[in-house]
Amino acid sequence: MVKLKTRSLWFLAAFLFLSTVPTVAEVQHAFSLCEGFLLQGNPPQIPGIVNGRNIQNQNRYKPICQTYNNVRRYLTLYDTRNRIPVFSAYVYRGDNGGARPQGELWKIEPQLDDEKKDENNKNMAEVEARKVYPHQAGEIDYAQGPQYNRGHLFPSTHAFNQDEKISTFTLTNVAPQITAFNGESWGRMERCVKCVMQRYCADNNGRRQAFLVVGAQPGNNNLNGRVNIPTQLWSAFCCFSAESNAWIASAFWGNNVADTRPNQHMRTRTLRELNGNLRIDAFTNSRCPLDTTVTGLYPQFANQRGCDCPT
Numbered sequence: 001m002v003k004l005k006t007r008s009l010w011f012l013a014a015f016l017f018l019s020t021v022p023t024v025a026e027v028q029h030a031f032s033l034c035e036g037f038l039l040q041g042n043p044p045q046i047p048g049i050v051n052g053r054n055i056q057n058q059n060r061y062k063p064i065c066q067t068y069n070n071v072r073r074y075l076t077l078y079d080t081r082n083r084i085p086v087f088s089a090y091v092y093r094g095d096n097g098g099a100r101p102q103g104e105l106w107k108i109e110p111q112l113d114d115e116k117k118d119e120n121n122k123n124m125a126e127v128e129a130r131k132v133y134p135h136q137a138g139e140i141d142y143a144q145g146p147q148y149n150r151g152h153l154f155p156s157t158h159a160f161n162q163d164e165k166i167s168t169f170t171l172t173n174v175a176p177q178i179t180a181f182n183g184e185s186w187g188r189m190e191r192c193v194k195c196v197m198q199r200y201c202a203d204n205n206g207r208r209q210a211f212l213v214v215g216a217q218p219g220n221n222n223l224n225g226r227v228n229i230p231t232q233l234w235s236a237f238c239c240f241s242a243e244s245n246a247w248i249a250s251a252f253w254g255n256n257v258a259d260t261r262p263n264q265h266m267r268t269r270t271l272r273e274l275n276g277n278l279r280i281d282a283f284t285n286s287r288c289p290l291d292t293t294v295t296g297l298y299p300q301f302a303n304q305r306g307c308d309c310p311t
Helices: 002-018 022-026 162-167 179-200 271-276 295-301
Strands: 062-066 069-078 084-092 149-152 172-179 210-217 221-223 225-231 231-239 245-255
Touching: 002 172, 022 179, 069 179, 084 172, 084 245, 149 179, 149 271, 149 295, 172 210, 172 225, 179 231
Parallel strands: none
Antiparallel strands: 062 069, 069 084, 084 210, 149 172, 210 231, 221 225, 231 245
């Protein structure tokens, strides 16, 4: 009886100990719940926010598996206090067609604000025009800032098909971006990177695959008193190129201000420069080159329509 009682107490103690563990385990594996969008499963390292595979403050920063039509499309880490994304991570797989979605297609993430919905339905939902959402931006927040665009982190132009393009039009994938920045040098960068990835980011079987992370650096001002206006936006991509027989990568960042020159281009940077200047390690523990860029490839796209690479 004593032996049995002792064993029972041991199991009870073990159970009570393990019952305190899940929160820690969940922190450690927060990004593993949305696999396939991070190179080797590793998120970008961002001081005070992401360390290793851990989110430092899970009450504030929420990983979202951006789901549309029951398919996970990409990953966003969302800042529920600033109501902007920290970053979106996605995979470029080529362009299978489809036009930029038109009309009122903006969406939100119901799970951020405990909206009543089917627990088995993880899809993003249509935004309600005049509703104020406690933990994310809404349609009304962007209504009074015409100098700002809803700047996509995952741009619809990099999406594989029509459904994926539609999925980028969620307010958890955008941040207030100066119109004369988003529509000028930032847009040229997105088009140039797409041309490079389309040509060079393919394996020996012709399968296109490039990993991208795009993020926003919070500022001190808010749009509509609620949505943080970033001071800078940054972008990085990496892929294996069978044609080059090497891994290739580049990074970009710019201040969230209007371009001052016509046909202005963003400077192409190395991943090491991104880390040194913004303290962001975009592709930690990977084979992505830290000290080279793809600028040597730009002349090939000089006369290619829609590429907008620097000359």
